[in-house]
């Protein structure tokens with residue numbers, strides 16, 4: 001009854017762990033969830049007010065399938081203001097979240113048998129979306145010593161005649177790493193020799209950077225513009241995960257193909273969310289800055305704490321709201337109950353079931369030596385969660 005396509009897809013591991021954590025909480029177990037991929041803040045009030053106004057004004061109809069012209073123009077203005085990138089409104093397609101933007105972009109470009117390079121650790125949805133598009137995900141392993149960033153050598157080794165595209169994510173989910181301008185220039189100089197390879201640049205965490213300013217691949221390598229699709233959205237920077245609003249900015253031919261697919265699959269994103277999106281990009285950025293500062297404090301805290309645990313290695317991530325410590329030394333150890341921790345999935349489940357803290361195993365992201373810890377929780381919860389993690393890890397022998 002079920003198609004091969006659907007059978008071939010794995011459900012999201014992140015959602016699985018979050019689901020189990022919620023179930024335990026419903027049963028009355030005290031669980032702190034460090035597994036979710038969403039800010040713990042409310043959407044800023046000026047954005048909510050724009051949506052309320054849209055509702056009371058009766059702005060209830062379908063919009064243009066690529067998004068309201070006013071929002072497409074607003075996105076172009078934002079790309080110029082924040083990223084110094086020039087796009088025409090016709091080169092923007094608004095979707096129901098960046099996830100859909102990536103999915104439709106892959107459907108629009110990838111054919112059966114095409115390879116798509118995905119540096120690991122990767123965001124869980126990339127390989128599955130490539131498979132749904134009929135392509136073959138090619139996972140490229142990166143190293144902890146390079147903060148899990150792809151090197152030019154690793155890229156060169158992975159590229160071949162079948163490579164159709166590469167998906168880059170900076171700031172990264174799950175590692176929080178951000179590519180510098182020089183690193184992106186170096187990757188671009190390798191891509192120069194493969195002029196047909198499309199670059200999908202997922203920049204959804206761009207407003208959550210702590211050290212330097214966000215660098216888009218198109219800032220470092222403007223010559224790639226005719227084959228780069230920038231993916232972005234409102235979920236993370238403005239705490240708008242439930243509003244479902246994202247977009248692509250890219251070459252006209254890809255944008256037109258995505259628009260065509262979207263017109264048959266989902267029409268346009270919600271008219272109310274689009275009004276909210278206009279308010280987000282034209283209104284004050286103060287709440288975004290406040291969230292960024294709060295994330296930075298928590299990052300500094302959690303990295304210090306994790307580094308103080310025997311056996312845990314942790315680099316300082318420069319963006320997003322995740323840390324991705326290396327915990328491979330705990331694999332092979334035993335729990336007080338006598339169970340062996342063979343994988344990071346075992347480790348995450350042990351921390352959840354026995355110590356009430358939910359993390360996501362590195363296995364889900366294609367990196368079996370790490371775990372992802374989201375610090376999108378209050379400082380109080382974070383302190384308690386760290387104490388539980390310390391307790392859990394030190395009980396292993």
Ligand SMILES: Cc1ncc(COP(=O)(O)O)c(C=O)c1O
Pocket residue numbers: 037096097098099100123169172173202204232233234235241244245246
């Ligand atoms: C790297 C990355 N890209 C895209 C998305 C999807 O975002 P959206 O809520 O806009 O669909 C997420 C959400 O977790 C993400 O972490």
